[in-house]
Amino acid sequence: MVYYFTSNVVAPSASIYVGKDKFENEDLIKHGLESDVWFHVDNLSSAHVYLRLRDGETWDNIPKEVLEDCAQLTKANSIEGNKKDNITVIYTPWANLLKNASMATGQVSFHNQKMVKKIHVPVRLNPIVNRLNKTRVERFPDLQAEKEEILKKKRKEERRAKDEKKAAEKKERQEREQLKWQKEHAYDDLFSEENMQQSNNQDRDADFLDDFM
Template identity: 40%
Template sequence: MVYYFTAKTTTSTNNELSDFTLDGYEDENTITTHIIYMGKDKFENDPLIKNSNPKNIWFHVDNHSSAHLYLQLTQEQILEWKSFDNFKIDEYLLLQICQLTKSNSIKGNKLNNISICYTPVENLYTDGSMDTGTVTFKNNKQVKRYNIAKRDNSIINKLNKTKIEKSTEEFLKEQDLFNRELMNERKRLERESKELEKQYSNQKLKNSDPYGDLFTKENLENSSNDRRKENWDEDDFW
């Protein structure tokens, strides 16, 4: 089984009317939802690692046993991905995920000042020789850490209220659909890019020879004396 949680972040609006909004009212346009998921137990780790998008972000309590949590990235985030070094997670979202990760560690949940490590799924390594649920990193430089001073029950309780459970088969289908849609979108963007390059190349050629269109085969034939009517008049030129 796979557990899903929904975290929310709010982007502040800096418009002239923001000072006049009613207390407790939130503009829906400023709220962004984020999907977090984790396996029910360590036996779910392998299918989640193998079938999650490589750019999704994996979380774990550093140096302690804990559940493996994942942040599902959006199509836009993946398509705009340049590197993990340049990838930024909203600070409050990061806090929520790390608090949830801490709460899903038997030992880590009881400790203060613990570190949560996170890295893209593509940086995880596991094979048949390792214990069930165990992973390591391909590149330790691609691992970031976030310190949690202590448990924040208000954050954890809020996230737990959004918790839903799905079968592993449902997870696999959703990830497969997401990845296929992502591939189609990437192909569409590539086609658009090639079309823009073609237009740019044609425009560049046209700018280098602004009179080039006047000497196309069709225009030359239309202006040829051989194509004039027998009763043509000189006034046709004026």
């Protein structure tokens, strides 16, 4: 089971999800996405909380209000952390999570410790936790199938964007070539007209100018 929450402090809203237990966390670790950011109470047992980044968002430019929602939700889902003040919540991109066979169920480490940020949480803020809990939905997703479908859609969008870029570049190249041709042949008609006039003058009688005068 996975719990899904909606953070409405931004528009469009942000999606947050939490594994029910450590076994569920294993699946979340395995089937996360590049657009997921992982949250956990530092040095204490807690749920694994994930934020799914919105389009154009990166893990290091998450709105402050969304970070606070994630931190409060993480604290609230830690048995020990929920009782304490002045705790620290850490977060990092899903891709930075390190998991190997020697680790206990639900346990993770990091590929790069420098890509782990911290949030200080002085106290539990019930208005935030209550607001988020009102949006909670319980689901039993096939995480692997869901990930494959999302990646398939992403690849399709990337191919479409690549084709559009390729078509735009082709159009731009053709326009440049057309403009170049026009510049190179801008005086073709003029030269042709002058040549015709010269040819016509050469065909006239020698007395033409005298007759004109």
